[in-house]
Amino acid sequence: MIQVERKKIFTGNSTRVELKNLTKKFGSTTAVENASLEIDSGEFMTLLGPSGCGKTTILSMILGILEPTSGEIAFNGQPINHIDMSKRDIGMVFQNYALFPHMTVFQNIAFGLDMRKVEKEEKKKRVREVIKMVQLDGLEDRFIKDLSGGQQQRVALARAIVIRPRILLLDEPLSNLDAKLRKEMRTQLKKLHRELDITTIYVTHDQEEALSLSTKITVMSKGVIQQIGAPEEIFRRPRNYFVANFIGYGNFLKGKLVDEKNGQFIFETTKDSLRLTVNRDNKHQVGDQVFLTIKPEMLEIVTGEKTGVNLLDGEIVTSDYIGSATGYEVQMENGRTFQVNVPGLNPYAVGQKVKLYLDPAKILIVDEE
Amino acid sequence: MNRVVFARKRDYLFFLPSLVPLLLLFVYPLLKGLVMTFQETGSSGLTLHNYIEFFTNPRYYDTIFRTLYLVIPATIIELIIAFGITYFIRGKMRGKGIIAGLTIFPLTLGSIIIDMGIISFFKPTGWFNTVLINIGLIDEPFKLVYNYWGTFLALIILGVAFMASNFVGIMDYIDPNLEQAARSLGASRWITFKRVYFPLIRSNVLTVFALNLIMQIGVYSSAVIVGNPASETRTFVVVAFEEAMRNFNYNMANTVAIVMGITQIVILGIVFAIRKRGYIGSASTFK
Amino acid sequence: MKTKKTVSENGNYHAPVQGKTFIKNSIKEIVFYRGYQTVSWILIIAFLAVVLGMTVSVILNAFGEEWYGTFLPQGFTLEWFINAWNAYEVGEYFKITMQIVFIATVISLILSIPSVYILARRNFPFKQALISFFQLPFTLPDLLYAIPVASIFYSIGLAETMTGLIIVNLIVGVPFSVFILLPYMESIDPRLEYAAESLGATKFQLFRRIIIPQIVPGITASAINIFIRMFNTFTIILLISGPKTQTLNVMVFSVLQGSGSQPPAMLNSLALTLMIPLLFFSFISLWVSSYTQRRLGK
Numbered sequence: 001m002i003q004v005e006r007k008k009i010f011t012g013n014s015t016r017v018e019l020k021n022l023t024k025k026f027g028s029t030t031a032v033e034n035a036s037l038e039i040d041s042g043e044f045m046t047l048l049g050p051s052g053c054g055k056t057t058i059l060s061m062i063l064g065i066l067e068p069t070s071g072e073i074a075f076n077g078q079p080i081n082h083i084d085m086s087k088r089d090i091g092m093v094f095q096n097y098a099l100f101p102h103m104t105v106f107q108n109i110a111f112g113l114d115m116r117k118v119e120k121e122e123k124k125k126r127v128r129e130v131i132k133m134v135q136l137d138g139l140e141d142r143f144i145k146d147l148s149g150g151q152q153q154r155v156a157l158a159r160a161i162v163i164r165p166r167i168l169l170l171d172e173p174l175s176n177l178d179a180k181l182r183k184e185m186r187t188q189l190k191k192l193h194r195e196l197d198i199t200t201i202y203v204t205h206d207q208e209e210a211l212s213l214s215t216k217i218t219v220m221s222k223g224v225i226q227q228i229g230a231p232e233e234i235f236r237r238p239r240n241y242f243v244a245n246f247i248g249y250g251n252f253l254k255g256k257l258v259d260e261k262n263g264q265f266i267f268e269t270t271k272d273s274l275r276l277t278v279n280r281d282n283k284h285q286v287g288d289q290v291f292l293t294i295k296p297e298m299l300e301i302v303t304g305e306k307t308g309v310n311l312l313d314g315e316i317v318t319s320d321y322i323g324s325a326t327g328y329e330v331q332m333e334n335g336r337t338f339q340v341n342v343p344g345l346n347p348y349a350v351g352q353k354v355k356l357y358l359d360p361a362k363i364l365i366v367d368e369e
Numbered sequence: 370m371n372r373v374v375f376a377r378k379r380d381y382l383f384f385l386p387s388l389v390p391l392l393l394l395f396v397y398p399l400l401k402g403l404v405m406t407f408q409e410t411g412s413s414g415l416t417l418h419n420y421i422e423f424f425t426n427p428r429y430y431d432t433i434f435r436t437l438y439l440v441i442p443a444t445i446i447e448l449i450i451a452f453g454i455t456y457f458i459r460g461k462m463r464g465k466g467i468i469a470g471l472t473i474f475p476l477t478l479g480s481i482i483i484d485m486g487i488i489s490f491f492k493p494t495g496w497f498n499t500v501l502i503n504i505g506l507i508d509e510p511f512k513l514v515y516n517y518w519g520t521f522l523a524l525i526i527l528g529v530a531f532m533a534s535n536f537v538g539i540m541d542y543i544d545p546n547l548e549q550a551a552r553s554l555g556a557s558r559w560i561t562f563k564r565v566y567f568p569l570i571r572s573n574v575l576t577v578f579a580l581n582l583i584m585q586i587g588v589y590s591s592a593v594i595v596g597n598p599a600s601e602t603r604t605f606v607v608v609a610f611e612e613a614m615r616n617f618n619y620n621m622a623n624t625v626a627i628v629m630g631i632t633q634i635v636i637l638g639i640v641f642a643i644r645k646r647g648y649i650g651s652a653s654t655f656k
Numbered sequence: 657m658k659t660k661k662t663v664s665e666n667g668n669y670h671a672p673v674q675g676k677t678f679i680k681n682s683i684k685e686i687v688f689y690r691g692y693q694t695v696s697w698i699l700i701i702a703f704l705a706v707v708l709g710m711t712v713s714v715i716l717n718a719f720g721e722e723w724y725g726t727f728l729p730q731g732f733t734l735e736w737f738i739n740a741w742n743a744y745e746v747g748e749y750f751k752i753t754m755q756i757v758f759i760a761t762v763i764s765l766i767l768s769i770p771s772v773y774i775l776a777r778r779n780f781p782f783k784q785a786l787i788s789f790f791q792l793p794f795t796l797p798d799l800l801y802a803i804p805v806a807s808i809f810y811s812i813g814l815a816e817t818m819t820g821l822i823i824v825n826l827i828v829g830v831p832f833s834v835f836i837l838l839p840y841m842e843s844i845d846p847r848l849e850y851a852a853e854s855l856g857a858t859k860f861q862l863f864r865r866i867i868i869p870q871i872v873p874g875i876t877a878s879a880i881n882i883f884i885r886m887f888n889t890f891t892i893i894l895l896i897s898g899p900k901t902q903t904l905n906v907m908v909f910s911v912l913q914g915s916g917s918q919p920p921a922m923l924n925s926l927a928l929t930l931m932i933p934l935l936f937f938s939f940i941s942l943w944v945s946s947y948t949q950r951r952l953g954k
Binding site: 374375376380381383384386387388390391394395398399401402405450453454457458468471472474475477478479480481482483484485486487488489490494495496497499526529557558559583584586587589590593594605606609610613614619622623626627629630633 | 682685688689692693695696697699700703704706707708709710711713714717723727766767768770771773774777778779780786789790792793796797798799800801803804805806807808823824826827830831834888890891894895905908909912913920923924927930931934935938
């Protein structure tokens with residue numbers, strides 16, 4: 001029902017954003033290399049990556065602060081590389097909010113409408129609308145310095161959406177808020193995006209934020225796009241070592257797929273020739289250099305008698321109670337260690353000899369690059 | 370933050386070494402100087418004679434107009450040049466360091482060397498006139514030294530350097546995101562300047578302008594070396610020095626100094642009255 | 657059309673947006689911006705050309721053989737420079753200046769450090785007023801106190817003496833060093849002092865062992881700035897200096913003031929003798945400040 005209504009609302013303003021082979025160089029360093037990306041109208045796209053990965057550079061090029069060295073940016077198919085940033089109709093929320101200190105909340109929000117020469121009554125109406133939407137009622141005449149961090153954040157958001165932009169850009173908007181407020185704002189942002197159904201590009205280094213907010217995620221590292229996909233896809237099937245590591249996988253084993261048997265690969269580590277069996281996927285084949293990864297909570301500790309594949313002998317060297325589970329570090333005889341999370345409070349003791357079981361179905365094969 | 374402790378009585382003793390010399394060398398002479406203006410040389414009775422003399426004899430009161438006629442146009446032009454240069458190179462621009470460094474460079478040299486440079490560069494056979502004549506812009510060299518224009522140029526060079534050195538800091542303090550926010554909301558470069566950038570630096574710019582203005586009212590060595598101190602560039606300080614060093618009339622010399630001080634205060638008052646009519650406050654982004 | 661209308665009547669945020677399918681730049685703005693850029697570059701180039709032209713022509717004048725109407729002098733020589741150095745006894749004045757300024761700098765620092773310490777560490781009524789008072793001598797036009805100081809110094813016989821010149825430099829030196837030492841002192845963590853005190857240090861030991869070593873970088877940087885400032889002190893020195901006890905810049909000024917008959921090359925050489933130490937000191941100052949910044953900023 002809501003779906004239908006939304007479609008109706010958004011006939012005039014929906015914008016598809018395309019980046020085609022976008023490259024940005026600063027002198028000899030390449031900040032963004034050959035990035036191609038399509039963002040459908042109404043999408044909530046998150047650019048995720050550590051600082052310095054080029055995500056803010058992409059945002060700056062879309063906004064128009066930076067000009068691409070090569071490549072093209074297009075809105076609804078129209079190239080906008082050479083369009084002045086004042087003409088791009090983008091709502092931007094800066095990391096430090098960049099609110100005008102010499103204007104009141106109302107004046108800040110109305111600034112974009114003033115630029116569009118919206119007449120006075122209409123302007124008042126629209127500002128009042130967004131103020132309500134971001135719950136800033138009663139603060140219209142305050143100056144920015146008299147607002148809390150969360151309130152400032154909402155003024156910045158209101159200022160960006162009141163102009164009914166084609167695209168909403170958010171540059172780590174929650175990073176200056178404390179943990180509790182951040183969660184609250186996350187919910188609000190999500191709600192707002194559902195209401196507005198506006199093409200949104202969100203930059204963050206926080207994978208939790210990215211997974212909870214986005215309809216699509218682009219993971220970046222060192223200026224190169226690593227993977228594009230829905231949050232679930234990124235989370236379940238990270239393509240390579242970097243994405244898997246960034247999204248929270250652990251226990252990486254570097255090696256080679258040496259054989260295939262009964263729909264399973266045989267994998268051998270480079271360092272210590274450890275052999276493991278893993279369910280085959282259709283992206284890899286025998287001979288590939290890959291990483292295996294398994295989440296700490298997917299590893300099992302076996303104490304009794306059990307025989308079969310993927311059983312490793314080890315000793316518990318540290319334990320760390322983390323609330324709902326206990327984290328163990330299990331060390332094999334040759335020094336290799338595994339992180340294991342087991343539910344409950346300290347079921348095993350440090351020094352105890354255990355067996356580790358790596359379920360072939362739960363191991364993930366990821367590319368090196 | 371709260372580690373600053375309230376002072377105990379003996380802590381005040383620490384101020385003695387610095388305050389005593391200041392009281393003797395600064396406060397006492399200042400007060401004595403004020404009293405001196407109400408006395409005539411050699412007598413100790415109080416009289417308004419010096420001030421009456423100042424405001425009735427054109428030899429003295431002309432200095433007010435001559436100084437202002439020289440300094441006010443100069444500082445306005447300095448403001449435009451210094452602001453134009455520093456605004457253009459604000460933010461991250463290639464070559465910013467070199468341009469800013471060279472603009473501020475005259476400040477290092479000080480006024481006497483600048484005067485010498487003005488003579489060498491702007492004299493009839495100097496580079497300035499040679500170049501203009503050679504490219505055919507003028508037939509006769511401009512007379513730019515030992516008159517009004519010599520001092521004017523010296524003021525411009527030093528004033529631009531002084532203001533630019535302050536403007537660079539002021540402009541570095543403005544968050545570039547503010548401009549970008551305005552531009553992304555649809556403002557042109559000019560509107561961004563008018564509605565966001567200028568209101569934020571306005572009060573600091575005016576303060577620097579006022580400081581420069583009162584500093585330049587005290588122009589002396591340029592008025593003497595590259596100006597014409599007998600008539601066109603007969604500023605306050607020229608007359609004050611003449612009274613003190615040639616006529617040994619310290620009373621009159623100090624009267625001139627006091628009138629100069631009052632002129633400076635009046636001008637400061639005017640500039641600050643203008644300043645008060647705009648936004649005065651932090652120009653930083655709050656976090 | 658119909659759906660859009662219904663929506664906006666419902667008070668929904670998404671009122672229709674009129675015809676925003678194609679976006680383009682404004683020609684007027686582009687022309688305006690190009691014009692602005694051109695004017696700015698002309699301004700920058702013109703001003704820098706004058707600054708560089710002045711500096712270079714002083715140097716060329718000082719070292720040029722004959723220079724009349726041509727673009728460059730016909731040859732170069734050190735003769736003018738040496739002549740000027742000898743004729744005006746530059747070496748002698750330079751020595752006097754350095755002595756005066758060095759001694760005055762040291763005295764200024766010694767007199768101001770205790771006050772700076774209290775200003776940075778203690779709260780008391782009218783603290784801000786006191787800080788403003790310290791700034792007064794170098795914000796007020798120096799003529800206001802220079803003339804009475806000169807008349808006082810002449811009446812008690814301090815004028816035209818080295819002692820007099822040193823004392824007079826303190827008027828600028830003491831407040832100026834308070835002003836520039838204060839930020840350094842405020843940046844030192846007072847907990848170190850508490851730690852020292854709790855280990856049984858006396859106030860004097862505290863000062864010598866903890867505070868002084870910590871502000872040494874700050875003091876060095878400040879000392880150089882104070883030194884440069886005093887090297888440039890002009891008005892008051894001019895008023896109380898005698899023919900044999902004057903600083904370099906006052907001497908140069910006096911020569912330039914009555915310079916009718918001197919060859920210009922000689923005067924330019926003289927100006928250079930003042931310019932070289934100034935450039936040298938500012939270079940040192942830049943170097944020291946970047947060095948201390950690197951040390952403080954780790």
